[in-house]
Amino acid sequence: MPQEFRLILKYADEPGYTPDIECYLRHGGYESLRKALAIAPKTLPDGKVVGAPEQIRDDVKLSGLRGRGGAGFSCGLKWSFVDRRSGKPIYLICNADESEPGTFKDRQILHKDPHQMIEGMIISCFANDVKLAYIYIRGEFPEGARILNRALNEARAKNFLGKNILGSGYDLEIHVHRGAGAYICGEETGLIESLEGKRAYPRIKPPYFPAILGLYQCPTIVNNVETLCAVKHIVGMGGAEFAKLGTPNNTGTRIVSVSGHVRKPGYYEIEVGKATIGQLINDFAGGLREGRKLKAVIPGGSSAKVFKAGEKFKLKKKGPDGKDIEQEVDMLDLPYDFDSLMAAGSMSGSGALIIMDDSTDIVAALANLSEFYAHESCGQCTPCREGSLWMSKALHRMAHGEGRKQDADYLLKIADNIPGGRTICAFGEACSWPVQSFVGKFKDEFVARGEADEARRAAGATRPSHS
Amino acid sequence: MAFSVPANLEAEITELISHYPQKRSASLMILHAVQEHFGWISQEAVEWIAARLELQPINVYELVTFYPMFRREPAGKHVVKVCRTLSCALGGSHELHGHVCQKLGLDAHAHGLQTTADGKFSVEFVECLASCGTAPVMMCNEDFHQAVTAAKADEILGKCA
Numbered sequence: 001m002p003q004e005f006r007l008i009l010k011y012a013d014e015p016g017y018t019p020d021i022e023c024y025l026r027h028g029g030y031e032s033l034r035k036a037l038a039i040a041p042k043t044l045p046d047g048k049v050v051g052a053p054e055q056i057r058d059d060v061k062l063s064g065l066r067g068r069g070g071a072g073f074s075c076g077l078k079w080s081f082v083d084r085r086s087g088k089p090i091y092l093i094c095n096a097d098e099s100e101p102g103t104f105k106d107r108q109i110l111h112k113d114p115h116q117m118i119e120g121m122i123i124s125c126f127a128n129d130v131k132l133a134y135i136y137i138r139g140e141f142p143e144g145a146r147i148l149n150r151a152l153n154e155a156r157a158k159n160f161l162g163k164n165i166l167g168s169g170y171d172l173e174i175h176v177h178r179g180a181g182a183y184i185c186g187e188e189t190g191l192i193e194s195l196e197g198k199r200a201y202p203r204i205k206p207p208y209f210p211a212i213l214g215l216y217q218c219p220t221i222v223n224n225v226e227t228l229c230a231v232k233h234i235v236g237m238g239g240a241e242f243a244k245l246g247t248p249n250n251t252g253t254r255i256v257s258v259s260g261h262v263r264k265p266g267y268y269e270i271e272v273g274k275a276t277i278g279q280l281i282n283d284f285a286g287g288l289r290e291g292r293k294l295k296a297v298i299p300g301g302s303s304a305k306v307f308k309a310g311e312k313f314k315l316k317k318k319g320p321d322g323k324d325i326e327q328e329v330d331m332l333d334l335p336y337d338f339d340s341l342m343a344a345g346s347m348s349g350s351g352a353l354i355i356m357d358d359s360t361d362i363v364a365a366l367a368n369l370s371e372f373y374a375h376e377s378c379g380q381c382t383p384c385r386e387g388s389l390w391m392s393k394a395l396h397r398m399a400h401g402e403g404r405k406q407d408a409d410y411l412l413k414i415a416d417n418i419p420g421g422r423t424i425c426a427f428g429e430a431c432s433w434p435v436q437s438f439v440g441k442f443k444d445e446f447v448a449r450g451e452a453d454e455a456r457r458a459a460g461a462t463r464p465s466h467s
Numbered sequence: 468m469a470f471s472v473p474a475n476l477e478a479e480i481t482e483l484i485s486h487y488p489q490k491r492s493a494s495l496m497i498l499h500a501v502q503e504h505f506g507w508i509s510q511e512a513v514e515w516i517a518a519r520l521e522l523q524p525i526n527v528y529e530l531v532t533f534y535p536m537f538r539r540e541p542a543g544k545h546v547v548k549v550c551r552t553l554s555c556a557l558g559g560s561h562e563l564h565g566h567v568c569q570k571l572g573l574d575a576h577a578h579g580l581q582t583t584a585d586g587k588f589s590v591e592f593v594e595c596l597a598s599c600g601t602a603p604v605m606m607c608n609e610d611f612h613q614a615v616t617a618a619k620a621d622e623i624l625g626k627c628a
């Protein structure tokens with residue numbers, strides 16, 4: 001049976017572990033920062049001198065760390081895109097907006113071990129010559145914001161933050177910025193607009209890649225809470241050691257949020273790819289409730305395409321001779337990592353599994369998600385603003401006994417016309433993927449629902465049976 | 468009467484503005500501070516904040532209309548937020564929301580924030596609160612409650628004096 005591997009949440013749930021700095025220091029806190037600041041410049045054979053920040057950036061690249069916020073993009077590569085020649089200040093923003101439905105991992109870190117994230121953030125800022133950084137935390141985390149402010153004050157008092165940090169000559173200030181209830185603030189360019197004091201309207205890319213034209217049109221790094229924690233451990237253990245955790249191209253650990261119809265919903269930290277979806281459901285989350293069968297799994301936060309129980313995928317794997325062999329894999333046997341889930345047509349996104357058993361009304365479940373997206377579209381792009389609303393209205397109608405048999409095709413037609421470069425940001429994809437996958441994979445249920453409603457109306461019945 | 472803020476709030480606002488290289492960035496944090504103090508964001512507050520940040524009132528007003536947490540009218544003394552989104556819905560949040568509304572004499576099908584006639588409670592159905600593993604969840608003012616049963620909800624509401 002696979003085990004949890006607690007790296008980031010190593011101490012968080014230990015009895016007596018508190019979020020204050022003294023406790024953190026007793027557990028080796030800020031040692032990685034001391035180590036980072038003490039790295040000596042290295043002279044290469046060609047005489048070029050590589051400073052500590054660049055060495056850390058190289059180590060993060062070597063670690064293979066991929067972003068934990070949603071896209072799974074290489075952290076080292078993202079940092080390498082930062083425009084370091086513009087002469088403008090470089091900013092770093094920690095994305096603590098955690099609003100992808102199904103996800104509740106960053107909350108654990110922020111509440112239980114805020115200094116770990118702050119240490120990772122200070123190291124990341126040092127590595128990227130950042131002098132001013134922000135933590136963008138969602139508005140519904142007032143307690144989280146208070147904990148962070150307290151922690152930042154403690155760090156300032158101990159000179160881990162502020163002027164001339166630990167005598168290194170490096171200055172850094174970090175402030176907490178609260179959002180106010182809009183999901184789109186999690187999208188990095190929407191987040192930047194919001195931090196500038198505007199509506200969180202995502203920016204069009206190109207030209208507004210944060211690494212070049214981000215906050216105040218300056219080069220900017222946006223990283224998720226968990227990603228920044230991983231940086232602390234990369235510096236602590238070395239990038240090569242970190243890369244040994246997990247599986248090739250899917251290194252390190254991941255905190256997986258499991259919710260929905262399981263006996264032990266919760267967060268489980270695993271080495272990436274070292275547990276399958278089935279193991280996460282059955283071994284970690286206690287399996288389904290008595291007498292229930294699995295119906296569907298959303299594998300990476302609400303935006304990820306749903307998997308249907310029993311679905312099989314053909315995946316390429318490296319054989320012992322190094323050649324690719326194709327293997328048929330059941331959905332439950334997919335290793336929980338970035339690449340396998342992508343190969344299976346979905347994504348591990350924010351690392352959140354939502355489990356639905358056979359008691360689930362699949363139409364109502366999709367109606368619920370679509371209402372979320374209709375509510376959260378920022379409204380800049382017509383396909384997204386109108387499409388998300390149309391889908392939600394049609395699904396609301398279906399969930400309340402007013403379905404039509406052509407609704408399934410109608411929904412697919414709308415969903416197919418939103419993504420694919422027609423919108424400014426990836427929310428367009430995020431709102432259409434659930435509809436495409438739910439309706440695509442459970443089409444018979446959607447059609448049957450519409451037909452039953454039509455038959456009932458034709459028979460003169462006015463009260464829907466399932467509203 | 469002209470809109471004014473007490474000295475401690477004024478000091479907090481000055482501090483917040485100092486956190487940013489550009490004043491405008493402070494607008495969300497100031498809106499939070501003002502709403503915490505007055506309970507809502509009035510037109511006078513919008514104009515006052517705009518003047519303080521050297522912006523046009525529309526620059527502040529458009530934030531109040533965009534961000535769901537800002538209110539343009541006073542809310543009840545206690546604000547209850549029940550999570551509406553999928554994991555909580557699978558865990559019974561619609562039943563919880565219905566129960567809370569019924570108990571307080573509110574309409575479970577109404578959209579947006581609703582307030583009881585005596586002004587004591589406001590109830591709102593909100594999107595995912597990032598605690599999906601302990602569904603259904605609700606917030607009462609700034610306090611967070613997990614795995615809320617009807618009985619637990621009654622207890623939480625009962626504690627609100």
Ligand SMILES: Cc1cc2nc3c(=O)[nH]c(=O)nc-3n(C[C@H](O)[C@H](O)[C@H](O)COP(=O)(O)O)c2cc1C
Nearest residue numbers: 067068069095097098099186187188223224227426
């Ligand atoms: C609609 C939308 C919502 C997002 N919400 C979040 C979020 O709540 N938290 C987060 O860390 N990233 C979120 N992201 C991803 C961010 O845009 C960004 O990629 C991420 O913060 C980068 O950090 P990472 O590289 O460390 O993962 C969202 C993206 C989109 C398109």
Ligand code: SF4
Nearest residue numbers: 380381384423425427
């Ligand atoms: S895709 Fe949707 S959320 Fe993104 S910018 Fe366009 S309207 Fe806004």
Ligand code: FES
Nearest residue numbers: 550555596598599
């Ligand atoms: S769905 Fe309710 S907290 Fe996430």
